[in-house]
Amino acid sequence: MDGPAHLYNANILLHLLKGNNTLSEFYSINGLFIPNWTSHLILLFFHSFLPSWIAEKILLIIYVSGMALSFRYLIKALKPDNEYLSIFIFPFIYSFLFHLGFYNFCLSFMLFFLTLGYWLHNYNSSNFYRHIILFLLITFTYFSNVLIFGLLGLTIGLYILYFSFTKYLEDKNIVNTLQFCCKELLLLFIVSLPALILLILFYVKVKFFPSDEAYSVKELIKWINDARPFIVYDYNGEEIITEQFFHILLLLLTLSFVVKTNNKTYHKPDNADIIAIPLLLSTLLFFFIPNGSSAGMMSDRYCLIIYILGLIWIIARSVKLKFNNILILALLILHLGLLFKHLNGTIKKLDTNAVTINKVNELILENSIVLPVNLSDNWLEPHFSNYLGVDKPMIILENYEASIGWFPIKWNSDKLPNVVLNDKNSITGIQWMNNINSTVKKPINYILLYGNLSRIDDPQWNELKEQLSKGFKLKYKSENNYVMLYERL
Numbered sequence: 001m002d003g004p005a006h007l008y009n010a011n012i013l014l015h016l017l018k019g020n021n022t023l024s025e026f027y028s029i030n031g032l033f034i035p036n037w038t039s040h041l042i043l044l045f046f047h048s049f050l051p052s053w054i055a056e057k058i059l060l061i062i063y064v065s066g067m068a069l070s071f072r073y074l075i076k077a078l079k080p081d082n083e084y085l086s087i088f089i090f091p092f093i094y095s096f097l098f099h100l101g102f103y104n105f106c107l108s109f110m111l112f113f114l115t116l117g118y119w120l121h122n123y124n125s126s127n128f129y130r131h132i133i134l135f136l137l138i139t140f141t142y143f144s145n146v147l148i149f150g151l152l153g154l155t156i157g158l159y160i161l162y163f164s165f166t167k168y169l170e171d172k173n174i175v176n177t178l179q180f181c182c183k184e185l186l187l188l189f190i191v192s193l194p195a196l197i198l199l200i201l202f203y204v205k206v207k208f209f210p211s212d213e214a215y216s217v218k219e220l221i222k223w224i225n226d227a228r229p230f231i232v233y234d235y236n237g238e239e240i241i242t243e244q245f246f247h248i249l250l251l252l253l254t255l256s257f258v259v260k261t262n263n264k265t266y267h268k269p270d271n272a273d274i275i276a277i278p279l280l281l282s283t284l285l286f287f288f289i290p291n292g293s294s295a296g297m298m299s300d301r302y303c304l305i306i307y308i309l310g311l312i313w314i315i316a317r318s319v320k321l322k323f324n325n326i327l328i329l330a331l332l333i334l335h336l337g338l339l340f341k342h343l344n345g346t347i348k349k350l351d352t353n354a355v356t357i358n359k360v361n362e363l364i365l366e367n368s369i370v371l372p373v374n375l376s377d378n379w380l381e382p383h384f385s386n387y388l389g390v391d392k393p394m395i396i397l398e399n400y401e402a403s404i405g406w407f408p409i410k411w412n413s414d415k416l417p418n419v420v421l422n423d424k425n426s427i428t429g430i431q432w433m434n435n436i437n438s439t440v441k442k443p444i445n446y447i448l449l450y451g452n453l454s455r456i457d458d459p460q461w462n463e464l465k466e467q468l469s470k471g472f473k474l475k476y477k478s479e480n481n482y483v484m485l486y487e488r489l
Contacts, residue, residue: 001100001101001380001381001382001383002100002101002102002103002383003056003101003103004101004354004383004384004385004386004387004390005101005383005386005399005400005401006039006043006101006103006401007043007047007052007055007056007386007387008386008387008388008389008390008396008399009399009401009402009407009408009409010043010044010047010052010055011047011052011389011390011391011392011393012027012389012393012409013029013040013044013408013409014044014047014048015393016028016029016409020367020393022393022395023367023393023395024412024415025412025415025416025417025440025442026395026411026412026415026416026417026433027395027402027409027410027411027412028409028410028411028412028414029408029409029410030405030407030408030410032201032202032205032206033143033198033202034202034206034405034406034407034408035104035142035144035145035146035149035198035199035202035406036104036143036144036145036406036407036408037104037143037144037408038103038104038107038108038140038143038144039059039103039104039107039144040408042055042058042059042062043055043056043059046058046059051391052390052391053390062107063093063103063106063107063110064093066107066110066114067089067092067093067106067109067110067113068086068090068093070110070111070113070114070117071086071089071113071312072086072089073113073114073117073118073121074113074114074116074117074120074312075312075315075316076117077116077117077120077121078120078271078272078312078316079272079315079316079317079318081320082315082316082318082320084328085315085318085324085328087328087332088249088311088315088328088331089311090332090335091230091245091331091334091335091338092229092230092307092308092311094230094335094338094339094342095229095230095304096228096229096230096232096304097229097297097300097301097304099232099233099342100380104144104145105144105145105147105148105301107144107145108141108144108145108147108148108149109148109308111137111140111141111144111148111152112141112148112151112152112155112308114137115134115137115138115141115152115156116152116155116156116159118133118134118137119134119156119159120159123159123160123163123184131187131190131191134191135191135194138152138153138191138192138195139194139195141195142195142198142199146199146202147301147305149195149199151278151282151305153188153192154278154281155274155275155278156188157185157188158274158277159271159274160181160184160185160188161181162271162274163184164178164180164184165177167180202406206405206406207405208294208295209404210290210292210293210294211290211292211293212290212292213290213291213292214290214291214292214299215291215299217287220286220287220303223299223303224246224303224306225243225246226239226242226243226246227242227243227245227246227307228242228300229300229303229304229307230242230245232346233342233345233346233380234341234345234346237341237345238338238341241334241337241338241341242338244330244334245331245334248327248330248331248334249310249311249314251327252315252318252324253314253317253318255318255319255323256314256317256318256319259321260317260319270316270317271316272312272313272316272317273313273317275309275313275316276313278309279306279309279310279313282302282305282309283302285302286299286302286303286306295406346380350378350380350381352480353378353381353384353450353482354384354387356450356478356480356482356483357384357387357388357448357450357482357483358387358388358390360388360448360476360478360483360485361387361388361389361390361391361392361394363475363476363485364388364392364394364445364446364485365445366392366393366394367393367394367395368394368395368445368446369394369397369419369442369443369444369445370385370388370389370394370395370396370397370444370445370446370447370448371397371421371430371432371444371446371447371448372385372388372396372397372398372447372448372450373430373448373450373461373464374398374450374451375449375450375451375452375453375455376450376451376452377451377452378451381450381451382398383398383400384450385398385448385450386398386399388448397419397432397444398432399411399433402433403433411433413435416433416434416435416438417435417440417441417442418434418435418436418437418438418439418440418441418442419432419433419434419435419441419442419443419444420441420442420443420444421443421444421447421467422467422470422471424467427464427467428460428462428463428464429460429461429463429464430464432444443488444488445487445488446475446485446486446487446488447464447468447472447485447486448483448484448485448486449483449484449485449486450483450484451482453481453482453484468486471488471489472486472487472488472489473486473487473489474486475487
């Protein structure tokens, strides 16, 4: 859903940096160091010398491989004997939010694994470069997502307290213990300070638009049982598969408790159990924070966090059993079945529609102003019009990222012209970003209709049809009746 918007805005960013004067009238680079830069920087870098579709594929490869490798790295730090169980991460990679295009949020988990794993591997090291690397990893986490940034700081802080406690149990020297604890907490604060300052500035400067939308406790409990973070396109059809993820993890957790309870060799403190604290906190927030608060979809975010933290905790505290191999096989079969269901059920059709829109850009002149009209019946396609502008500079008047203030690109309120459709600043059913007080008028050059084109005959689009007949001609209609492009006369 958000993927095309990220691609389009990365392309805008590229052309603004190249000095495109037309785009700079409409867009500017956000002066705040906001926490949504990571995916845009990756796309920007690769798109500077590769087509957008390859740049996006590289981003996805970085995410998928990075999640798998960083999770394995973390588990190796927590419990090396359970490194083989890190394969459990794969279903968690292809989450609901990943399919919606929440690239920065998803990338932040990779950085969470990597940073926590790095700290656990090196907390006893006196090497100065450890602090530099930790500073970079924590800062990159901030530039991906503030929620995971906060979670990371909390988790490392808890581990500092845990290792301070175990140090005291070993040498019974309270002075050495306090020195170690204070030193590590101070170092964590220092390497996190730049990102903390940016975080404060972000919340002071950026305005959110929260709503009162919230789910009932009963519904949220159902989400956990159904493994809601992995249901993407068809809730009723997919929950049959995804709820088995929950049951497999529950079985793995139960086995670890049973074996450790009956075996005295496991009765010592387990560093994996520290993860249970942020897991418990995330669970409480999941039930108490409304879905519509902050940037929205908070219930979806916290539910995925619960599953990710739960996975770390369960895998790291599990006991090595032959039965685990059966659970691995079952999980992989379910995971592959879900992937094939996604691919054959929805993704192929979405891909066809995306390619259809993208090809229309060949008919549009550079730096043109395009008004998209979404006639789609598919809730996943509100930003599909942005595929027009992923390879060519143009102003697409549907750009949610530029409107909300917490992405790298924003509307240039100082230079924005008065954009008109024939002689109108807006029409029934359609509004676009505009500056009616500007003395500079810019006409809309193209109108893109996409989706269920038969809906254009609905009464709500009568004024649009009137404007099309007055000043535009049909330039293109796709063979699959998904796209119509009108050009200004």
